[in-house]
Amino acid sequence: MSLIDIDALRKSYGTNEVLKGIDLHIEKGEVIALIGKSGSGKSTLLRCINGLETINEGAISVAGEQLLQDDLHLRALRQKVGMIFQQFNLFPHKTAGENVMLAQQVVKKRSRSEAEAMARRMLERVGLGAKFDAYPDQLSGGQQQRVAIARALAMEPMALLCDEVTSALDPELVAEVLQVVRDLAAEGMTLVMVTHEMAFARDVCSRLVFMHEGRIHEIGAPEEVFANPKTPELRSFIGMH
Numbered sequence: 001m002s003l004i005d006i007d008a009l010r011k012s013y014g015t016n017e018v019l020k021g022i023d024l025h026i027e028k029g030e031v032i033a034l035i036g037k038s039g040s041g042k043s044t045l046l047r048c049i050n051g052l053e054t055i056n057e058g059a060i061s062v063a064g065e066q067l068l069q070d071d072l073h074l075r076a077l078r079q080k081v082g083m084i085f086q087q088f089n090l091f092p093h094k095t096a097g098e099n100v101m102l103a104q105q106v107v108k109k110r111s112r113s114e115a116e117a118m119a120r121r122m123l124e125r126v127g128l129g130a131k132f133d134a135y136p137d138q139l140s141g142g143q144q145q146r147v148a149i150a151r152a153l154a155m156e157p158m159a160l161l162c163d164e165v166t167s168a169l170d171p172e173l174v175a176e177v178l179q180v181v182r183d184l185a186a187e188g189m190t191l192v193m194v195t196h197e198m199a200f201a202r203d204v205c206s207r208l209v210f211m212h213e214g215r216i217h218e219i220g221a222p223e224e225v226f227a228n229p230k231t232p233e234l235r236s237f238i239g240m241h
């Protein structure tokens with residue numbers, strides 16, 4: 001059993017089969033980069049792992065517990081697996097601190113003081129200890145994304161899924177967010193990330209998963225996969241980046 005077990009996963013939207021039999025086993029502490037062309041199914045795979053999409057066939061388990069589609073299971077799953085999106089989705093009328101506190105109070109039923117203490121620790125962890133009282137529009141995009149990361153960490157997830165977390169940022173703000181992700185990886189957080197940052201993927205990830213037309217086309221250590229692409233599809237993808 002791995003931390004995340006994905007077996008023979010199939011997912012369709014209508015007649016469009018987007019995931020065509022995915023097998024992937026992710027160990028605790030692994031950092032996985034999902035790469036591939038637009039439309040290859042990367043985001044859909046992440047969304048299936050987090051229960052945001054129903055699956056058509058196959059199975060997904062997190063920490064040995066199979067993901068079922070009923071509400072109770074999904075709620076439990078979302079507490080185990082955090083997700084960070086391209087858009088930060090912060091509440092504009094709440095401060096950074098309140099944004100990090102909210103789900104803890106609602107979902108984890110933590111008291112206000114417990115949630116606040118955790119929010120302060122997590123904001124500190126992403127380098128925003130001084131921004132507890134700042135509103136999102138007083139923060140840069142990079143800082144807002146770091147608040148979103150702090151919000152996910154405050155739920156104490158077993159794994160974090162990151163869907164193109166730097167794609168909405170101005171180029172000069174990308175590095176600060178990647179640094180936070182790099183620190184999390186170094187601390188042993190299990191990460192599954194869809195990314196277009198190839199240099200980052202090469203540096204930080206333990207395994208690279210190249211998806212093509214709904215299948216895992218190549219998989220392996222980044223240095224091997226990049227140095228020795230076995231298929232023309234991956235050669236062409238690397239050539240484009």
Ligand SMILES: Nc1ncnc2c1ncn2[C@@H]1O[C@H](COP(=O)(O)OP(=O)(O)OP(=O)(O)O)[C@@H](O)[C@H]1O
Pocket residue numbers: 013016018036037038039040041042043044045
């Ligand atoms: N909610 C949806 N309804 C219908 N089709 C969808 C939906 N979400 C995704 N798709 C289709 O599924 C396919 C895979 O999309 P997905 O977003 O997973 O790809 P991706 O590899 O993440 O691409 P990108 O890099 O552009 O985000 C695409 O053909 C897309 O049009």
